[in-house]
Every structure is written in C-alpha cells, then in structure tokens.
Amino acid sequence: MKSITKYLTFHTEKRFKLINITPEIEKIVRESAVNEGICLVNSMHITSSIFINDDEIGLLQDFEKWLENLAPHAPTEQYLHNDTGEDNADAHLKRQIMGRETVIAITKGKLDFGPWEQIFYGEFDGCRNKRILVKVVGE
Amino acid sequence: MKSITKYLTFHTEKRFKLINITPEIEKIVRESAVNEGICLVNSMHITSSIFINDDEIGLLQDFEKWLENLAPHAPTEQYLHNDTGEDNADAHLKRQIMGRETVIAITKGKLDFGPWEQIFYGEFDGCRNKRILVKVVGE
Amino acid sequence: MKSITKYLTFHTEKRFKLINITPEIEKIVRESAVNEGICLVNSMHITSSIFINDDEIGLLQDFEKWLENLAPHAPTEQYLHNDTGEDNADAHLKRQIMGRETVIAITKGKLDFGPWEQIFYGEFDGCRNKRILVKVVGE
Numbered sequence: 001m002k003s004i005t006k007y008l009t010f011h012t013e014k015r016f017k018l019i020n021i022t023p024e025i026e027k028i029v030r031e032s033a034v035n036e037g038i039c040l041v042n043s044m045h046i047t048s049s050i051f052i053n054d055d056e057i058g059l060l061q062d063f064e065k066w067l068e069n070l071a072p073h074a075p076t077e078q079y080l081h082n083d084t085g086e087d088n089a090d091a092h093l094k095r096q097i098m099g100r101e102t103v104i105a106i107t108k109g110k111l112d113f114g115p116w117e118q119i120f121y122g123e124f125d126g127c128r129n130k131r132i133l134v135k136v137v138g139e
Numbered sequence: 140m141k142s143i144t145k146y147l148t149f150h151t152e153k154r155f156k157l158i159n160i161t162p163e164i165e166k167i168v169r170e171s172a173v174n175e176g177i178c179l180v181n182s183m184h185i186t187s188s189i190f191i192n193d194d195e196i197g198l199l200q201d202f203e204k205w206l207e208n209l210a211p212h213a214p215t216e217q218y219l220h221n222d223t224g225e226d227n228a229d230a231h232l233k234r235q236i237m238g239r240e241t242v243i244a245i246t247k248g249k250l251d252f253g254p255w256e257q258i259f260y261g262e263f264d265g266c267r268n269k270r271i272l273v274k275v276v277g278e
Numbered sequence: 279m280k281s282i283t284k285y286l287t288f289h290t291e292k293r294f295k296l297i298n299i300t301p302e303i304e305k306i307v308r309e310s311a312v313n314e315g316i317c318l319v320n321s322m323h324i325t326s327s328i329f330i331n332d333d334e335i336g337l338l339q340d341f342e343k344w345l346e347n348l349a350p351h352a353p354t355e356q357y358l359h360n361d362t363g364e365d366n367a368d369a370h371l372k373r374q375i376m377g378r379e380t381v382i383a384i385t386k387g388k389l390d391f392g393p394w395e396q397i398f399y400g401e402f403d404g405c406r407n408k409r410i411l412v413k414v415v416g417e
Contacts, residue, residue, distance in 0.1 A: 001140055001279055001314075001315075001416070001417045003314040003315070003416070003417075005314075005383065005385050005390065036140075036142040036144075036276075037140075037142070037276060038177075038179060038274070038276060038316075040316060040381055040383055042381075042382075042383070043392075044391065044392025044395065045392050045394065045395075046330065046331045046332045046392075046394050046395060051235065051239070052185065052239050053185045053231055053234070053235070054185045054231060056220055056223065057219075058218070058219030058220040058221075058222055058223060058228075059218075059219070059220040059228060059231055061219050062218045062219050062220050062228050062231075062232070063231075063232070063235075066210065066232055070209070070348070071344065079336070079337075079340045080335075080336030080337070080339050080340050081334055081336040081337040081340050082336075083336055084334065084336060089336075089337060089340050092331055092332060092337055092340075092341075093340070093341070093344055095331070096329065096331070096341075096375060096376055096377070097235055097236060097375060098235055099235070099238065099239075099377065100329070100330050100377075100380065101380065101381060102239065102240065103179055103181075103240060103242050103381050104181075105144065105179055105181070105272055105274040107144050107274070112144065112272055112274070113183065114182075114183025114184050114185075114270060114272075116184065116185050117183065117184075117185060131392060133383055133390055133392075135316070135383040135385070135390070137314070137315060137316060137416065138140070138142070138276065139140045139142075140279055175279075175281040175283075175415070176279075176281070176415060177316075177318060177413070177415060190374065190378070191324065191378050192324045192370055192373070192374070193324045193370060195359055195362065196358075197357070197358030197359040197360075197361055197362060197367075198357075198358070198359040198367060198370055200358050201357045201358050201359050201367050201370075201371070202370075202371070202374075205349065205371055209348070236374055236375060237374055238374070238377065238378075241378065241379065242318055242320075242379060242381050243320075244283065244318055244320070244411055244413040246283050246413070251283065251411055251413070252322065253321075253322025253323050253324075253409060253411075254322075255323065255324050256322065256323075256324060277279070277281070277415065278279045278281075
C-alpha cells in the first residue's frame with residue numbers, strides 16, 4: 001500500500017470565498033503514483049468546507065446567497081457562540097451544509113470524475129491562513 | 140490490496156426521484172471478493188446525491204417536500220445560474236444538503252450496516268442518463 | 279493491509295444530544311497500530327450523525343436551535359413518515375444536514391487533525407441504544 005499526505009494553505013481576502021482547487025489535487029495524485037485507490041481531501045478547520053460541484057460563476061454566487069439565507073452572519077448576537085467574542089458562528093453552520101471532506105476514487109492513476117465534477121475549497125470565515133489535508137492511499 | 144470499480148447508469152422519468160440502490164451495491168461487493176475494506180459510492184453528476192437513510196415511503200415524500208422548501212425549483216429566475224439557459228440551480232443546492240458520496244465499511248465480506256441503513260440515489264434533475272461510481276478497496 | 283472494526287453504543291437521556299467522542303476514536307486508532315491510512319466513523323442508525331466541528335458549549339446550543347428551525351420536530355403531523363406511528367421524521371432530516379459519517383486521515387499513527395477538529399456523535403432521536411461503527415484501514 002502506498003500513501004502520500006500533503007497540506008495546502010489558503011488565505012482569502014474576503015470572509016466568504018469558493019475556490020476551485022482541482023488542479024492542485026490532480027498534481028498530488030500524479031505525484032503519489034497511486035493507480036487504484038482513494039483520495040481524501042478535507043478542511044482542517046471547522047469554519048470551511050471541501051465539496052464537489054460545478055464551476056459556474058452564477059452558481060457560485062447562488063451558493064453564497066443561499067447559505068447566507070440558511071445560516072445568516074448577522075445579527076451576530078443571535079448565536080450563543082459569538083458571546084465568546086468571536087463573530088463566526090454562522091461559518092460553523094454553513095460548513096455543516098457544505099461538508100468537511102470528500103473521498104474521490106482514483107482509477108488508472110487519475111481522479112475518476114464525471115464531466116462537471118470540480119473540487120472546491122469553501123471559505124466561510126477567511127482573511128487568515130487555513131489549511132486543508134490531502135491524503136492518497138492505494139497501489 | 141484488491142480493488143474493483145463499477146459504473147451504474149440511471150435515467151429517471153421524473154425530475155425528482157429517490158431510488159434504493161442497496162441490492163446493486165451488495166452485488167458489486169460480493170463480486171469484489173473483498174473481506175475487509177471500504178466501499179465508496181458517489182454520484183458522478185453535480186445535481187444528484189448518494190445518501191443513506193430509511194426506505195419508508197412517507198419519509199421519501201417528506202424529503203422531497205423538505206428539500207423543495209429549503210432549495211425551491213421555482214421561480215427559476217431567483218438563481219443566477221439559470222441565466223445560462225439551464226433551470227437546475229435548485230438541484231445543485233439540494234445535492235449539497237443530501238451529499239455527493241458515502242463510504243461504507245466492508246466487514247467479513249459484507250456491507251457493515253445497521254438494521255435500517257439503505258443506500259439511495261437521489262436524483263434532483265432527472266429525465267436523462269446519469270452515472271454513479273462504486274469503488275471497493277480492501278483485502 | 280491492516281484493519282480493525284469496533285462498535286460503540288450510546289444511550290442518551292434526551293432526544294437531542296451532541297457528544298464529543300474524540301477520545302474513544304483516538305483509543306481505537308492507537309489499538310489498530312495503523313501508521314498511515316484512514317479511519318471511517320459512521321452512525322449505524324438513520325436518525326443520528328457523525329460530524330466534525332468545534333467543542334464549544336455555546337456553539338452546540340446554536341446547532342440545536344438552528345437544526346430545530348430547519349427541520350422542526352413539531353407539529354409532528356406535518357410529516358407523512360409520522361403516520362407510521364413514529365414521531366421522528368425530523369431526526370431523519372436533521373441527520374442529512376449533519377451527515378452520516380466522517381473519514382479521517384491517519385498520519386504517523388494519529389488522527390491527522392487541525393487544532394479545533396473534534397468528532398461528535400449527534401443524536402436526534404435518543405433515549406435508546408444506538409451504535410456507531412469505527413473502521414481503521416491502512417499499514
């Protein structure tokens with residue numbers, strides 16, 4: 001069994017940002033030399049997500065509006081968590097809808113994807129360094 | 140390490156449909172001859188889901204009503220994505236709530252399930268061919 | 279390839295309860311003697327979740343209020359599932375938002391976590407025995 005573990009760091013300029021990270025993950029899969037196996041990609045923070053969806057600019061804006069409606073940032077006093085002095089309770093909730101991680105099949109040395117699958121890093125409380133983990137396991 | 144990769148195709152008659160695919164996945168696990176390992180099942184499209192829940196007819200109707208309330212199809216103009224000429228933005232959102240994939244333990248050659256766990260394909264933008272991927276990895 | 283499979287049982291006194299189970303999972307990872315691999319943790323029931331988020335008391339109360347708003351328990355007659363005589367349709371829905379499972383990287387013999395990641399069992403229909411599955415696979 002082969003395995004490779006990599007950490008990527010993101011620092012967004014805005015609180016909310018969705019970033020297509022597919023090329024970075026493809027590079028790690030090539031480097032792993034795994035032909036058959038799986039690739040785990042997860043956020044190492046609890047106010048951001050890894051998810052797979054379509055890379056379409058209108059849709060990415062729809063996601064932001066929709067998440068803001070389901071888990072609004074303001075008023076920040078609506079959340080007990082924010083009594084700690086933080087203001088990011090909404091980001092902890094948004095992350096549950098969008099998910100922490102994805103597990104992707106590797107077949108014949110590549111991410112085994114449908115035609116529109118793209119991997120996103122979803123940042124809901126940015127403006128600081130945050131990490132994701134990529135682990136490839138297989139043969 | 141053994142591995143097996145299979146693709147299943149679904150074509151629903153309605154836009155929204157939840158289909159119990161447990162028997163198809165069990166068949167692939169038997170075929171893999173893996174005794175201890177994991178089984179990844181994921182949608183290869185970004186407007187459908189794989190998820191595990193109970194196979195109870197009333198509950199499946201509750202899911203449809205609930206998802207329609209959280210991410211309504213109409214009015215389609217409420218989503219920027221639909222300016223592309225598509226009308227399926229809601230399906231991209233519904234899929235985030237229900238999830239892309241599941242990872243299931245295989246123990247002693249079988250899906251290691253609790254008494255009510257059933258695997259579903261969740262179609263939110265059907266009436267055309269769509270694929271799922273099944274990958275079994277183990278020994 | 280090594281693998282280990284364990285089952286943990288929970289019985290909460292309240293219908294809704296979020297329990298930090300990180301120490302129990304760390305113990306199983308140590309016992310597995312796996313250095314590089316993955317750890318799957320999943321609920322074996324369809325009205326509870328495994329998820330990773332922050333262990334902060336205010337946040338845990340925020341989760342309860344937020345989930346109750348997105349998938350309310352009462353009035354129970356709003357759900358067709360409850361015509362079966364059960365009253366837990368909301369728990370089936372809450373579990374979809376919070377997720378069934380998590381897959382965690384194991385690196386150098388430990389759960390490869392960011393600074394605030396904690397594993398939770400999310401019970402949405404408690405007051406009876408329910409099980410989770412932990413499977414470690416690797417080398």
